[in-house]
Amino acid sequence: MNDARSQQDARYLAAAREHGAMIQRLARGYEADADLRGDLVQEIHAALWRSFAIFQGQCSERSWVHRIAHNVAVTHMMTGRRARRALLVGLEEIEQLPDGDDPEHTTGQRSLSDRLLAAIHRLKPADRQVMLLYLEDLTAAEIAEVTGFSASAVAVRIHRLKALLAEPYRAEEERA
Amino acid sequence: MSDDPAKQAWQTSVVTAAAPALEDVRAGADKLYRFVRWRNIVEYAACVLVVVGFSSYIFWLPHLLQKVGSALVVVAVFYVAWQLHRRASAVAPDSAGAMPILEFARGQLVRQRDALRSVFWWYLLPFVPGLLLISVGTESERAGETSAIVMPGIGEGVMLACMGAVFAGIWWFNQRIARKLQTRIDEIDALMGRGE
Numbered sequence: 001m002n003d004a005r006s007q008q009d010a011r012y013l014a015a016a017r018e019h020g021a022m023i024q025r026l027a028r029g030y031e032a033d034a035d036l037r038g039d040l041v042q043e044i045h046a047a048l049w050r051s052f053a054i055f056q057g058q059c060s061e062r063s064w065v066h067r068i069a070h071n072v073a074v075t076h077m078m079t080g081r082r083a084r085r086a087l088l089v090g091l092e093e094i095e096q097l098p099d100g101d102d103p104e105h106t107t108g109q110r111s112l113s114d115r116l117l118a119a120i121h122r123l124k125p126a127d128r129q130v131m132l133l134y135l136e137d138l139t140a141a142e143i144a145e146v147t148g149f150s151a152s153a154v155a156v157r158i159h160r161l162k163a164l165l166a167e168p169y170r171a172e173e174e175r176a
Numbered sequence: 177m178s179d180d181p182a183k184q185a186w187q188t189s190v191v192t193a194a195a196p197a198l199e200d201v202r203a204g205a206d207k208l209y210r211f212v213r214w215r216n217i218v219e220y221a222a223c224v225l226v227v228v229g230f231s232s233y234i235f236w237l238p239h240l241l242q243k244v245g246s247a248l249v250v251v252a253v254f255y256v257a258w259q260l261h262r263r264a265s266a267v268a269p270d271s272a273g274a275m276p277i278l279e280f281a282r283g284q285l286v287r288q289r290d291a292l293r294s295v296f297w298w299y300l301l302p303f304v305p306g307l308l309l310i311s312v313g314t315e316s317e318r319a320g321e322t323s324a325i326v327m328p329g330i331g332e333g334v335m336l337a338c339m340g341a342v343f344a345g346i347w348w349f350n351q352r353i354a355r356k357l358q359t360r361i362d363e364i365d366a367l368m369g370r371g372e
Contacts, residue, residue, distance in 0.1 A: 016195035046204030
């Protein structure tokens with residue numbers, strides 16, 4: 001039993017090192033409140049540690065970590081009081097990236113990441129999952145594996161996402 | 177790193193993150209155990225208070241039915257405490273043995289869910305006979321009959337309705353928690369690739 005436990009610890013620690021930053025980004029996408037975000041990160045790590053007791057290469061480790069993290073985060077989001085009150089929309093209802101939450105950062109990549117975050121916070125759970133996974137550079141097949149959505153459902157959402165993300169550049173070209 | 181500007185901006189928004197200490201992670205994974213243990217301590221403490229209170233009623237309340245009702249409530253408390261231990265006691269994660277920890281966690285969730293779902297039968301119903309007898313005894317005592325039985329009037333009826341509402345509230349709250357536990361069971365089942 002001790003061997004199994006130390007193997008579980010070792011696999012968790014390696015995964016936490018490898019995917020720790022992704023978990024933080026994902027938590028930002030699901031929880032705007034800094035204190036609650038800390039709780040969510042802890043919950044994800046606890047679930048991840050538990051899950052390494054049964055992970056036997058059912059899928060890639062990357063997909064597994066994403067799946068665990070999204071499961072915990074969606075549950076956190078759906079049970080949160082704030083999310084129940086918020087009016088969430090689908091990807092098709094967002095025509096352009098909103099302005100970021102942080103007015104101090106209005107230029108460059110920081111501005112773009114703030115605008116992405118503002119858009120993510122408006123999305124319903126299914127679209128939010130796909131957008132976060134897409135931004136983490138998962139392939140359509142990996143996104144389908146993590147979310148359990150059909151390939152066509154993922155393809156439709158990625159198509160909408162690409163159009164949304166290209167919008168600032170299209171607008172710039174039109175101005176030029 | 178992707179050459180897509182949006183992906184790049186997102187991925188560089190947080191590039192490093194310290195993992196929480198392993199002890200904290202393990203403690204977080206044992207949250208259900210610690211919650212159940214704390215809840216049961218509170219329940220057992222409440223049982224002691226109710227036993228002390230209703231035992232004194234056996235001696236202090238004047239009407240025979242009030243005395244018998246109080247004794248039945250005391251018996252009900254012992255029954256509920258035993259059922260709480262039997263159905264919903266906290267099982268330390270260390271006792272999982274060679275069982276995969278997620279399988280163990282699922283088993284504990286199922287156990288707590290089942291205890292909550294059947295809460296009416298083992299947690300609420302046992303108190304009903306004793307409380308009804310006390311109610312009838314109180315009405316009889318008010319009517320000046322120390323041994324005869326007088327059925328509850330409007331005042332006692334309102335009291336019983338309030339008690340019924342409290343019981344309904346407890347039942348509803350427990351069913352709500354049971355549904356939350358079911359969600360967590362479903363998540364584990366999805367991860368393990370099986371349906372219940």
